[in-house]
Amino acid sequence: MMRFPKPALMALALANLGLPALAESQERLIALGGSVTEIVVLLGEEGRLVARDSTSTYPPSVEALPDVGYIRALSPENVLALNPALIIADGDAGPPAAVEVLQSAGIPFAVMPVTHDADGIPAKITAVGQALGKPEEGATLAASVSAGLEAAKIRAAAVPVKKKVLFLLSMNGGKLMAGGEGSSAEGIIELAGGENAAVGFQGYKPITDEAIIAAAPDVILMMDREGDLAAADAEVVAHPALGETPAGKTGAIIRMDGLLLLGFGPRTPEAAEQLYQALYGVKG
Amino acid sequence: MTALASSRARPGLRPVPYGLTAGLILLVLAASILSLTSGAAGLGLGTLLKAPFSAEGLTLRDKVVLYDIRLPRLVMGLAVGAALAVSGVLLQGLFRNPLADPGIVGIGAGAGLGAVMAIVLGSFLPLWMADLIGAHLVPFAAFFGGWAATLLLYRAATAGGRTDVATMLLAGIALGALAGAVTGVMVYMADDKQLRDLTFWGMGSLAGATWGRLAAALPLILLVLLIAPGLARGLNALALGEAQAAHLGHNVQSVKRRAIFGAAAATGAAVAVSGGIGFVGIVVPHLLRLAMGPDHRLLLPHSALLGAGLLVLADLASRSIVAPAELPIGILTALFGAPFFLWILLRQKGALRG
Numbered sequence: 063m064m065r066f067p068k069p070a071l072m073a074l075a076l077a078n079l080g081l082p083a084l085a086e087s088q089e090r091l092i093a094l095g096g097s098v099t100e101i102v103v104l105l106g107e108e109g110r111l112v113a114r115d116s117t118s119t120y121p122p123s124v125e126a127l128p129d130v131g132y133i134r135a136l137s138p139e140n141v142l143a144l145n146p147a148l149i150i151a152d153g154d155a156g157p158p159a160a161v162e163v164l165q166s167a168g169i170p171f172a173v174m175p176v177t178h179d180a181d182g183i184p185a186k187i188t189a190v191g192q193a194l195g196k197p198e199e200g201a202t203l204a205a206s207v208s209a210g211l212e213a214a215k216i217r218a219a220a221v222p223v224k225k226k227v228l229f230l231l232s233m234n235g236g237k238l239m240a241g242g243e244g245s246s247a248e249g250i251i252e253l254a255g256g257e258n259a260a261v262g263f264q265g266y267k268p269i270t271d272e273a274i275i276a277a278a279p280d281v282i283l284m285m286d287r288e289g290d291l292a293a294a295d296a297e298v299v300a301h302p303a304l305g306e307t308p309a310g311k312t313g314a315i316i317r318m319d320g321l322l323l324l325g326f327g328p329r330t331p332e333a334a335e336q337l338y339q340a341l342y343g344v345k346g
Numbered sequence: 347m348t349a350l351a352s353s354r355a356r357p358g359l360r361p362v363p364y365g366l367t368a369g370l371i372l373l374v375l376a377a378s379i380l381s382l383t384s385g386a387a388g389l390g391l392g393t394l395l396k397a398p399f400s401a402e403g404l405t406l407r408d409k410v411v412l413y414d415i416r417l418p419r420l421v422m423g424l425a426v427g428a429a430l431a432v433s434g435v436l437l438q439g440l441f442r443n444p445l446a447d448p449g450i451v452g453i454g455a456g457a458g459l460g461a462v463m464a465i466v467l468g469s470f471l472p473l474w475m476a477d478l479i480g481a482h483l484v485p486f487a488a489f490f491g492g493w494a495a496t497l498l499l500y501r502a503a504t505a506g507g508r509t510d511v512a513t514m515l516l517a518g519i520a521l522g523a524l525a526g527a528v529t530g531v532m533v534y535m536a537d538d539k540q541l542r543d544l545t546f547w548g549m550g551s552l553a554g555a556t557w558g559r560l561a562a563a564l565p566l567i568l569l570v571l572l573i574a575p576g577l578a579r580g581l582n583a584l585a586l587g588e589a590q591a592a593h594l595g596h597n598v599q600s601v602k603r604r605a606i607f608g609a610a611a612a613t614g615a616a617v618a619v620s621g622g623i624g625f626v627g628i629v630v631p632h633l634l635r636l637a638m639g640p641d642h643r644l645l646l647p648h649s650a651l652l653g654a655g656l657l658v659l660a661d662l663a664s665r666s667i668v669a670p671a672e673l674p675i676g677i678l679t680a681l682f683g684a685p686f687f688l689w690i691l692l693r694q695k696g697a698l699r700g
Contacts, residue, residue, distance in 0.1 A: 113670060131671025134539070135546050137553050139415045140670040142407065143386030154539060159554035167410035265537050 090145055091194075094133050095152025097183075097327030098174055099124055101190040102150065104328055105199050113144050115155075120321050120329075138163040150193050152176060177326045179249045180334075184208040187328060203328065210331025211253070217338060218255035225341050227256040228279035228309065231266050236301060240269040246324040251283065253330070254337035271303035281341060282309045285320040316340045363638050370651040374424070377658040381420045384662065386669045387411045414556070421564070422555040422619060423658040427626060429567045429616040431653025432574050433609035434627030435645050439581035440605045441511055444635075447627040448613040451606055452495030452518050455525035457617045458548070460491020465544050466532040484547070485559065485618040492614035495521055500606060509602050549674030550623035552661050563615040570612035571650060577605055578642035585640065623676045625683035626653050632687065636694060 091110040093099040099118035102111065114124050115133040130141055134156040141149070141160075146169055153176035155161060165171045172193035177186050184204040191200010229247035231239040241247030242263040251258050259279035260269060269277075282298060295315050304310040318340075322333045383391040389408050397404050404412065430448070437446040448454055464487035471483075499521060503514035536544065580601035583591035592598050613627075630653045631645065638644055657679070664675040 116671070128670050131668070132542065132546070134543060135551065135553070135672065135674070137386075137665055137670065137672035139411055140386040140665060140672060142411060142415070143388065144670060157551075157554050159556045159559065162556065163410065163414050166414055168406050267534070 089147045092130070092141065092144060092146040092149045093118060093151075094130070094136075094149065094155050095174070096120065096321055096325050097177060097186065098150055098152050098190060100325070100327045100329065101187050101203070102194065104203055105191060105194055105196055107194055107196070112146060113141075120325075136160045136164075142167055142169070148172065148193070150174065150190060178246070180211050180214075180253055180326065180330055183211065183326060183328065183330055207328050207331060211334075214253050214331055214334040214338070218253060218334075221255035221342065224255060224257040225280040226259040226278065227251045227281045227283050227341070228259040228274070228277060228307075229283045230298075231285070233298070233301070238269050238274065238301075238304075239266055240274075241266055246326060247283070249326070250323055250330070250333055250337060253334040254341060256281070256337070256341055274303040275306050277307070279307050279309045281314045281316055282307075283316050283318070283323075283337070285323065286317050291317065362644065366637060367648065367651075370648055370655065373655040374651055374658075377655045377662070378420055378424070381423065381658050381662050382412070382416050385411070385416060385665065387415075418555040418557050418560055419552050419661065420658060421560055422552050423661045424654040425560075425564055425567045426552070426616040426620045426623065427653035427655070427657025428571060428650040429612035429653075430623065430626040430657070431630040431649040432571060432646060433613045435631045435642065435649045436574060436577065436581070436605040436609045437627075438631055439584065439642055440602060441515065442585060444632065445628070448609055448617075449522070450515060450518050451610060452499045452521050453492040453610050453613045453617070454622075455518075455522040456495025457488040457492035457614060458622065459495075459525040459529055460487035460489070461547050461621070462529050462532045462544050463487060463491075465547065466536045466540050485562075489614045489618040492617060493610055495525070496606060496610035496614075500603075508599060509606075511602070546621075546674060548622045548676070550621035550676030550679075551664070551672065551674050552620055553665075553672055554619065559619045563619045566615040567612050570608045573604060573608055574646050575643070577601055577608070578646055581605065581642040621674075621676065623657070623679055625679045625687075626657060629683045629687050630656065633690065636690065
C-alpha cells in the first residue's frame with residue numbers, strides 16, 4: 063500500500079487544482095467492507111470509487127456502484143476486470159487465494175485492521191487515510207471519532223441506573239436470536255450507557271423463553287426493517303416470553319439501522335448518541 | 347484405450363460409440379478454449395492470438411489473468427470434474443447402486459466435517475501454527491476428514507479380509523448422522539462470519555484455484571484417473587454378483603479396496619480444493635450409461651471427459667452470470683443438473699432398470 067505514495071499525492075494535488083476528473087481516472091478505487099467504504103466516503107474520495115462489496119451500503123449513494131459480491135467470496139478475475147489502481151479492504155476479505163492472486167497482479171491491496179469494538183475504529187480510519195494518500199485528513203477524522211467515542215464513554219459512565227437492554231437479531235416464527243457477551247450488540251449497548259441483558263453465552267445465539275424472562279430487559283433493541291413497524295412491535299409484545307418482561311409490558315422497543323448500530327465504523331459515536339437518547343431521553 | 351479397441355471384436359457387446367467419444371473430446375476442447383478466452387477482464391481470443399507476434403506481448407495484468415487466474419482455474423475445473431465423475435462411476439459400480447456417490451463411503455460427511463471444524467476451530471489455533479498453515483488449513487482438514495471417514499468405514503465393514511458392502515453402506519449412514527450432529531455443534535458455536543464461510547464452502551467454488559493448490563491436488567487425482575481403467579473389468583464382473591466375479595477369476599477384495607480408496611483420494615482432493623460440488627458424480631455416469639450402456643471400460647474414460655467438460659462450463663457460468671460477483675458453482679451444478687436429470691428419467695422410464 064505504501065508503494066505508490068507519489069501518484070496518490072499527485073492525484074491530491076490535481077484535485078486541488080480543480081481537475082478531479084483526471085485524478086479519478088488515475089486512481090480507480092475499490093472499497094471492500096461496510097466501515098471501510100464509509101471512511102473512504104467521509105475522507106472525500108467517493109468520486110474515485112468504481113466498485114464496492116455487498117456489505118457496503120452506506121451512504122446510500124454507493125449502492126449504485128457495481129457490487130463485487132460478498133467480501134469473503136471474491137472473484138479474482140472479476141475484481142481485476144474493474145481495473146482498480148488501489149483496493150482498500152477490510153481485514154476479513156477473502157478467500158486468501160483470491161487476495162493472493164490480486165496482489166500478484168501488481169494492484170496495491172491495502173488490508174485494514176478488523177474492528178470488533180469501538181477502540182479499534184480510530185486506528186482503522188488512520189490506516190484508510192494512509193492507504194488513500196490522505197494521512198492528515200485521516201488523522202483529523204480519527205481524532206474527531208476518537209473524541210466522540212470518549213464522550214460516549216464518559217456519558218455512559220455517568221448513567222446512574224443502567225437500563226438492561228436485550229438485542230434481538232431476529233425473531234423468526236417466535237424463535238429469538240439474541241446478542242450475548244462479546245457480541246457487537248453488547249459493545250454498542252455499553253457505549254450508550256446500557257447493560258446487556260443477555261449474559262451467559264457468547265455471540266449471537268438462540269435464547270430460550272425462560273432465559274428471556276430471567277433476563278428481564280427494560281428495553282428491547284432491534285434492527286430497522288421494512289414494512290409496518292406497528293405490526294412488528296405488536297408481534298414483539300404479543301410474544302409469550304417477551305410480553306412478560308418489563309420491556310414487553312411497557313412496549314419499550316427501540317429500532318435502529320443495522321449498519322449504523324453494529325457496523326463499528328466512523329458513525330459509531332452517532333449510533334451511541336442516538337441509542338443513549340432513545341434509552342434515557344435526555345441531551346448528553 | 348486398448349480396452350476400447352478389443353471390445354469391438356467381441357460379440358454381444360455394444361459397439362464403441364466413436365461419435366460420442368469424438369463429441370466429448372470436442373466438448374472438453376471447446377469448453378477449455380472458451381474458459382481461457384472469456385471472462386470479465388476482457389482478454390479475448392483475438393488478443394491472445396496476437397500477443398506472441400506483437401512487440402510488447404501481454405501486459406502484467408493480462409499475464410496474471412491468463413496464467414494465474416484462468417489457467418489454474420481451467421486445470422482445476424477439468425481435474426475436479428473428472429475426479430467427481432470417475433469416483434461416481436467407481437462407487438456406483440462397486441455398490442451396484444445407481445444412487446451411490448462419494449457421500450456413501452463417508453467422504454462427503456468426513457470432508458464436510460473436517461472443513462467446518464477447520465473454519466470454526468481454526469481461530470483457536472496458536473498463532474505460530476496459524477501462520478504456518480494459514481490458508482491451507484481448510485483444504486487439509488477436508489481431505490483428511492474424508493480420508494479418515496473412509497478408512498473408518500472400511501475397517502468397520504471388513505472382517506477376515508472381506509469387505510461387506512452392505513455393512514459399509516449402513517455404517518456410512520451412521521457416520522453421516524454423527525458428522526451431521528457434530529457439524530451442528532460447530533454451526534452453533536460459529537460466529538456470523540464463520541457461518542457465512544461454511545455456507546459458502548458447502549456450495550463450492552473454483553475461485554481459490556492457485557498453482558500451489560493444484561500441485562497438491564492434481565497428482566492424487568491423476569493417479570486415480572490412471573488406476574481407474576484397470577478396475578473396469580473387475581467392476582463389470584461385480585455387476586453379476588460377488589461370488590460370480592470371484593468365479594470369473596477376479597480378486598474381488600482387491601477391486602473393492604482400490605475402488606473405495608481411489609474414489610476417496612480423488613474426491614477428497616477435489617473437495618479439498620473446491621468445496622462441495624454436488625450432482626456431477628451422479629448425473630454424469632447416468633447420462634453416459636443411458637447413452638452407451640453399463641460397460642465400465644467405456645464408462646470410466648467417457649465419464650472423465652464429460653465431467654471435466656461440464657464442470658468447466660459450469661465454472662464459466664458461475665463467474666459470468668452475476669459479475670463482478672461470483673455465483674458458487676455448486677448451486678449451478680445442482681440447479682441445472684437436477685432438472686435435466688429428472689427430465690431424462692421421465693423420458694426414459696425403465697431404462698435404468700434394463
